Amino acid sequence: MPKKYHIETKAAPPRFLAVGKFSTVEFREDCAGSCRQCVKKKCVYNVYKDSYQHVITMDEPEFLYICQSCFRCVQECTKGIFSPVINPEYTLMGDEYWQPEIINQTWFQAHTGRIPVSGAGYRGLFSGAGFDAMWTDMSEIVRPTRDGIHGREYISTSIELSRKPMRLIFDKEGNLPVSLPEIVEIPLPVILQPPAFGVLSQKELLAMAGAAQKLHTLMLIDAKDYSSSFTGFDGTMVPRLDAANYKEYVDIICKSRMVEMVDSSGIEREFATLRGFKPGLLISVGLPLDASAASRALELTGTGVDVLHFYAEDNGRETGSSNPRTLRDMIREIHRKLVDGKVRPTVNLLFSGGIAMAEHMAKAVICGADGVVVDIPMLIALECRLCGRCKRGESCPVDIGDIYVAWGVQRIVNLIGAWHNQLLEVMGACGIREVRRLRGEVGRALFLEDLERESFAPIFGQRKVPCG
Amino acid sequence: MNTIKTKNILPESVNTPSRFRNPIGKYLVKRNSRCAACGLCAELCPYGVHIKPEGYSRPLPPRSHLCIGTACAGNDFYCVKRCPNQALSVNLNPTLQALGDYRWTPEMLIGHWHMAETGELPRVDLEYSLGSSGGGFDKMRFRIPDAADYLDINDEDIDTSLNLNRRGDGRPQKVLSLPCYGGGMSFGSTALPVIVGRARAATRLNTMTCTGEGGYPPEFLPYAEHVVTQVATGLFGVREETIQNAPVVEFKYAQGAKPGLGGHLLGDKVTPEVAAIRETVVGSSLFSPFPFHSVYSVEDHKKHVDWIKEINPRALVSIKVSTPSDADMVAVGSYYAGAHIIHFDGSYGGTGAAPDIAKKNIAMPIEYAIPRIHRFLKEEGIRDQVCLMASGGIRNAMDAAKAIALGADGVVIGTADLVALDCIRCGKCESGRGCARGIASTDPELGYMINEEYAEQRIVNMYLAWRKQWCQLLRQYGLRSMKELVGRSDLLVNMDYLDEAERSKYPEAPKNKLVI
Numbered sequence: 001m002p003k004k005y006h007i008e009t010k011a012a013p014p015r016f017l018a019v020g021k022f023s024t025v026e027f028r029e030d031c032a033g034s035c036r037q038c039v040k041k042k043c044v045y046n047v048y049k050d051s052y053q054h055v056i057t058m059d060e061p062e063f064l065y066i067c068q069s070c071f072r073c074v075q076e077c078t079k080g081i082f083s084p085v086i087n088p089e090y091t092l093m094g095d096e097y098w099q100p101e102i103i104n105q106t107w108f109q110a111h112t113g114r115i116p117v118s119g120a121g122y123r124g125l126f127s128g129a130g131f132d133a134m135w136t137d138m139s140e141i142v143r144p145t146r147d148g149i150h151g152r153e154y155i156s157t158s159i160e161l162s163r164k165p166m167r168l169i170f171d172k173e174g175n176l177p178v179s180l181p182e183i184v185e186i187p188l189p190v191i192l193q194p195p196a197f198g199v200l201s202q203k204e205l206l207a208m209a210g211a212a213q214k215l216h217t218l219m220l221i222d223a224k225d226y227s228s229s230f231t232g233f234d235g236t237m238v239p240r241l242d243a244a245n246y247k248e249y250v251d252i253i254c255k256s257r258m259v260e261m262v263d264s265s266g267i268e269r270e271f272a273t274l275r276g277f278k279p280g281l282l283i284s285v286g287l288p289l290d291a292s293a294a295s296r297a298l299e300l301t302g303t304g305v306d307v308l309h310f311y312a313e314d315n316g317r318e319t320g321s322s323n324p325r326t327l328r329d330m331i332r333e334i335h336r337k338l339v340d341g342k343v344r345p346t347v348n349l350l351f352s353g354g355i356a357m358a359e360h361m362a363k364a365v366i367c368g369a370d371g372v373v374v375d376i377p378m379l380i381a382l383e384c385r386l387c388g389r390c391k392r393g394e395s396c397p398v399d400i401g402d403i404y405v406a407w408g409v410q411r412i413v414n415l416i417g418a419w420h421n422q423l424l425e426v427m428g429a430c431g432i433r434e435v436r437r438l439r440g441e442v443g444r445a446l447f448l449e450d451l452e453r454e455s456f457a458p459i460f461g462q463r464k465v466p467c468g
Numbered sequence: 469m470n471t472i473k474t475k476n477i478l479p480e481s482v483n484t485p486s487r488f489r490n491p492i493g494k495y496l497v498k499r500n501s502r503c504a505a506c507g508l509c510a511e512l513c514p515y516g517v518h519i520k521p522e523g524y525s526r527p528l529p530p531r532s533h534l535c536i537g538t539a540c541a542g543n544d545f546y547c548v549k550r551c552p553n554q555a556l557s558v559n560l561n562p563t564l565q566a567l568g569d570y571r572w573t574p575e576m577l578i579g580h581w582h583m584a585e586t587g588e589l590p591r592v593d594l595e596y597s598l599g600s601s602g603g604g605f606d607k608m609r610f611r612i613p614d615a616a617d618y619l620d621i622n623d624e625d626i627d628t629s630l631n632l633n634r635r636g637d638g639r640p641q642k643v644l645s646l647p648c649y650g651g652g653m654s655f656g657s658t659a660l661p662v663i664v665g666r667a668r669a670a671t672r673l674n675t676m677t678c679t680g681e682g683g684y685p686p687e688f689l690p691y692a693e694h695v696v697t698q699v700a701t702g703l704f705g706v707r708e709e710t711i712q713n714a715p716v717v718e719f720k721y722a723q724g725a726k727p728g729l730g731g732h733l734l735g736d737k738v739t740p741e742v743a744a745i746r747e748t749v750v751g752s753s754l755f756s757p758f759p760f761h762s763v764y765s766v767e768d769h770k771k772h773v774d775w776i777k778e779i780n781p782r783a784l785v786s787i788k789v790s791t792p793s794d795a796d797m798v799a800v801g802s803y804y805a806g807a808h809i810i811h812f813d814g815s816y817g818g819t820g821a822a823p824d825i826a827k828k829n830i831a832m833p834i835e836y837a838i839p840r841i842h843r844f845l846k847e848e849g850i851r852d853q854v855c856l857m858a859s860g861g862i863r864n865a866m867d868a869a870k871a872i873a874l875g876a877d878g879v880v881i882g883t884a885d886l887v888a889l890d891c892i893r894c895g896k897c898e899s900g901r902g903c904a905r906g907i908a909s910t911d912p913e914l915g916y917m918i919n920e921e922y923a924e925q926r927i928v929n930m931y932l933a934w935r936k937q938w939c940q941l942l943r944q945y946g947l948r949s950m951k952e953l954v955g956r957s958d959l960l961v962n963m964d965y966l967d968e969a970e971r972s973k974y975p976e977a978p979k980n981k982l983v984i
Contacts, residue, residue, distance in 0.1 A: 044904040044914070045904070068904070069566055070896065070903075071905075075489065075491070076489060083562060083563055085565060085566055086566055115825070117732065117821055117823050117898055118821070118824055118827075119895050119908055120883065121817055121827060121883060122815075122828050122861075123571055123895065123984050125601055125603070126602050126603025127602075135815060135829055135830060136829055138790060139728065140795075358825055359828070363829075425826060426825065426826075426829065429727060429728020454836075455839050456965070458843070459874075459957040460962040464964065464965055
């Protein structure tokens with residue numbers, strides 16, 4: 001039996017105290033002082049004791065970062081001197097898309113490698129835009145592959161990145177007259193790439209490359225950043241090149257399994273030269289996720305390209321549009337276009353930009369992606385708070401450029417390990433054993449628009465407010 | 469028309485204040501050092517905010533949660549205006565900023581605490597029927613009623629009963645006094661006094677509660693006629709006698725908070741008592757399989773149902789499933805397998821522990837499932853022979869009424885019961901010592917912060933308040949019975965399906981921007 005794919009996770013505690021959501025304000029002048037029932041001593045989470053320890057060691061300002069907001073101190077203090085508040089620092093993290101909750105949960109996963117589990121029901125908005133306007137389906141009682149949490153070792157998450165011929169053609173002697181491209185697989189539908197900001201030192205790049213290697217996946221990197229430090233990662237690194245500069249990097253191309261070319265007019269004419277440098281080279285073309293993405297994808301498919309990698313904005317939206325569509329809709333459009341063009345199986349589609357949570361990975365695949373490219377979550381795994389200071393040339397509050405590489409590797413491995421486990425949860429619930437079968441399988445998803453039309457339209461008539 | 473007089477069946481509400489000395493209210497009343505302890509405020513306030521007991525030199529700290537807030541400003545007993553020393557102030561409670569979430573807003577929580585305390589609907593201007601989730605029930609409103617339809621009858625003359633056996637198969641006619649019963653909560657996920665308190669409340673209200681997947685503690689026996697035995701995929705604590713005890717046996721195939729996954733009880737909560745009843749090992753996490761590994765088809769499923777019916781000839785059988793895209797087919801299959809009750813648990817349902825990814829992303833919300841199942845069962849000609857129960861994100865009396873109007877016969881409630889016991893939905897039920905407030909905890913200290921009498925009365929109070937809301941609603945539309953509301957989706961409107969002019973006639977849901 002072949003070895004099962006397993007991601008080894010190991011606790012990698014944060015270097016800095018995480019920014020907690022809750023804090024408690026005390027009106028100490030109202031404290032009775034002698035009531036002998038001080039709620040601080042009874043705190044179930046030891047918040048006050050730990051906080052006090054921080055003060056005496058002069059570690060951090062006196063914020064109750066680990067408060068879980070159980071309100072017991074608030075409600076039991078004999079004088080009612082406590083008032084809970086949301087930590088203002090917490091609300092300042094991230095933006096509309098990269099919300100504090102996402103950052104916080106990413107830290108947890110990078111720290112522990114565990115899936116976030118909590119009690120009580122879902123607490124958020126009913127639905128939203130893009131991936132928030134779809135649900136994955138589940139199998140109830142009468143479908144075959146129904147292993148749930150106990151059958152996870154039988155679920156395959158591997159995808160192929162190599163192009164495939166539509167059919168085999170044999171000559172009169174029954175031989176294949178052409179050699180077939182090598183099948184290249186990665187064990188999970190994720191590859192990594194450094195984000196466009198926040199990479200303040202090569203240590204971060206090395207941590208990302210190390211994680212990619214440990215996960216047996218790939219990492220994209222700009223050719224100019226591909227230094228001798230990455231010796232030993234040759235099978236992992238995917239240099240990003242363009243038509244104007246790729247001939248300067250022949251040595252890098254020759255030691256890589258795959259390269260990515262920035263899309264430009266006639267880029268397909270360079271493929272032969274590239275494969276002349278290294279036969280069997282996998283070629284990805286990186287192109288913006290804009291209005292012409294679907295038609296450009298159709299043009300490029302069949303030219304010898306293995307992978308099309310679409311770049312969305314960091315918030316998971318279409319690029320170059322005043323009314324940008326969501327990643328969900330864009331993936332569906334491109335996938336559909338290639339299906340209608342009868343060429344979808346011959347090429348692999350990757351998407352980056354706005355992949356923020358494990359659910360995005362599963363949903364992107366359902367919409368038609370083969371895999372996703374993860375960037376900003378790796379930075380968050382390294383304790384980034386998305387404060388934006390580095391973009392303004394200011395110092396990083398968590399000295400992200402000064403990490404220990406091994407620690408960084410483990411944090412990223414932990415994060416992707418937790419994502420992988422969540423993908424298994426979703427696939428187990430779906431009753432699907434192979435992520436390749438999940439690709440474009442919209443029958444395993446429920447879309448907001450469809451549910452509104454099927455369940456509500458017969459009751460309420462025509463919808464006046466657009467969905468999402 | 470058949471109506472059931474409920475006057476003698478329903479219990480009385482008894483004022484049952486919060487276990488905590490500082491209850492949380494919408495407004496915060498502060499008394500500063502200028503107070504001369506004249507006691508005028510205590511004389512004036514009809515709501516009991518200010519109390520100055522006989523012989524006390526100073527008034528007690530204000531009981532802010534009873535204050536009706538700035539709406540009182542027009543009254544001649546408004547304490548802030550009348551205080552001779554300007555020592556009093558009333559403001560919005562800043563605590564609300566850190567309380568609640570999009571589904572259970574701070575005002576909905578406070579409203580339910582009030583109901584659980586008093587058995588009455590809140591006097592304070594709280595929006596306790598609509599959340600801020602921006603979809604589903606929060607977008608639905610009951611149509612503006614025609615004044616001519618109003619039925620001038622008392623609450624006692626309104627029938628809110630629910631018949632669980634509509635198959636006419638010779639098994640008992642189990643009729644509950646309310647169109648709802650308690651969802652499964654296991655011993656292990658929740659403290660023993662909490663679940664026994666629920667069983668006691670169910671007995672007094674003539675409804676039911678459910679064991680969940682944690683076995684059948686002997687403390688349930690006095691209330692056995694009101695306790696559903698759940699047979700879930702882990703089969704924890706399921707024995708012949710626990711099946712025989714039960715008036716209703718529930719097969720849990722799936723749960724809305726984690727559809728397609730089995731139950732989760734993390735190791736820290738598996739105390740010696742919990743392990744003993746589940747016949748397992750102390751401290752070992754319990755992940756139930758999904759689904760029943762003995763069920764591969766509707767025929768296998770029927771075999772299960774037949775097995776229960778054979779062991780307990782008087783039991784009704786309920787099938788609890790989640791809401792996949794083919795929920796309607798599952799309903800029909802369950803009916804033909806012999807189920808009396810088909811219970812759909814939508815994807816935003818409660819849980820003691822579930823992966824966050826499952827809570828939000830798997831299977832459809834119950835609002836979408838109910839109408840399609842109701843419609844399909846009608847088309848199949850079997851709607852009148854099953855009891856269709858809905859759960860999963862049904863938070864309050866109006867959500868329940870909306871679910872019934874969409875097509876359910878009744879609803880199953882879990883989270884609201886816990887909110888009645890002072891749950892604040894912090895979501896930390898799953899591990900360690902569990903709930904800091906002593907609800908979802910098996911810790912030797914925390915698990916006994918609540919006593920059964922308290923749990924019983926708070927839950928009874930809340931449902932009595934809910935019933936008042938239901939009676940008010942039914943009267944408006946000239947309905948005498950909750951059964952007449954089933955499937956009356958013509959009485960509902962959805963804000964997203966109305967023109968702007970029409971929409972403005974209905975109350976907006978609170979649009980709080982929350983940090984979750």
